[in-house]
Amino acid sequence: MDLLLNPEAWISLLTLVALEAVLGIDNLVFIAILTDRVDAAKRDLARRLGIGMALITRLMLLFTLAWIAGLTAPLVTILGEEISWRDIILIGGGLFLLTKATREIHHNIEEAGEETPKTQVFDTLLAVVAQIAVIDLIFSLDSVITAVGMVNDLRIMTAAIVIAVLIMLWASGPLSAFVSEHPTVKMLAMSFLLLVGMTLVADGLGQHIPKGYLYFAMGFSVLVEALNLTVSKRRKRAKEIS
Known part of the structure; x- marks a missing residue:
């Protein structure tokens, strides 16, 4: 009850919700690209499953704070650079995004070059959900670390994550x-994934790029x-009028 009447708690909650929602943008872009590869009748289900898994992953990470802290401990040293499990996860996730985005761009360019476009081959729901699960772990790690760094109250962090995921949904x-x-927006979205992937790899290698720039x-x-x-x-409308 005291928490509900505390103005500072509400300010912390609103600030964290806003940050969590912003951090979820790249996740939403990835889900939008992947679910477009699913049969139209299953796209809503794929989105709900993907975002539901994001919520579960973030809450699981949030309730295992000691494990998260352990992820940042140095594991090995390569060329004078300490590498932790967190760095390995970020590098792996970044390479996954770079690979996926490059393949999607290649697929779209090749399809556009066909005089008679091929019939679209849809990915299975299970394959898409599995890919979403992999990248959810990467984005959830970043999201939860941000929450833990900003707020000390577990209730506020939990509420902020749930609200942000509902906004994503x-x-x-x-x-x-x-x-x-x-199509041009889709190509731009895939370019965003390349940018995010490169940022994750750089961060994993110790070269932090401020999110604001991204x-x-x-x-x-x-x-x-x-x-x-x-x-x-406007040009299309003008042609129709003329």
Whole structure:
């Protein structure tokens, strides 16, 4: 009861929810790309399963704080650089994202070059959910470490993570539909995954890149793409009128 009446607790909760939601953007982009490879009838289910797994993973990590702390302990030293389990997870996740995004870009370019586009081969629901599970661990680790670093109250951290995941669930449908309907936006989203993957690898190798730079680059690219889409719509409308 005291927590509910504490203004500082509410401020901490709102701040953490905002940060968790922002940190979930790259996860949403990845889910949007992957679920587009599933049969249309199963896409909603794939999104719900993926985001539900993100919630479970984050809460499990949150309730094993001692284990998280152990992940940052040096494991080996390579070329004078201490490598921990956290670094290995980040590097592995980054390479996974780089590989996945590169393959998706290649697939889209090859398909665009076909005079008669091939019939789309859908991935199985299980395969997509498994890939989401792998990358959820990477993004959840980053998210929980942020929560632990900002707030000391486990109740606030739990509430913030649950609320942020609910926001992700609400935003995932419109975002996935928008990405699927606009090929240029889809290509931009895959470029974001390359950027995030490279950032994860760099972070795992001890070269920390502030998240602010990453989100500024993504935000600026989205603004440019929004202007391009607006111009394209106006030209299309003008042609229809003429």
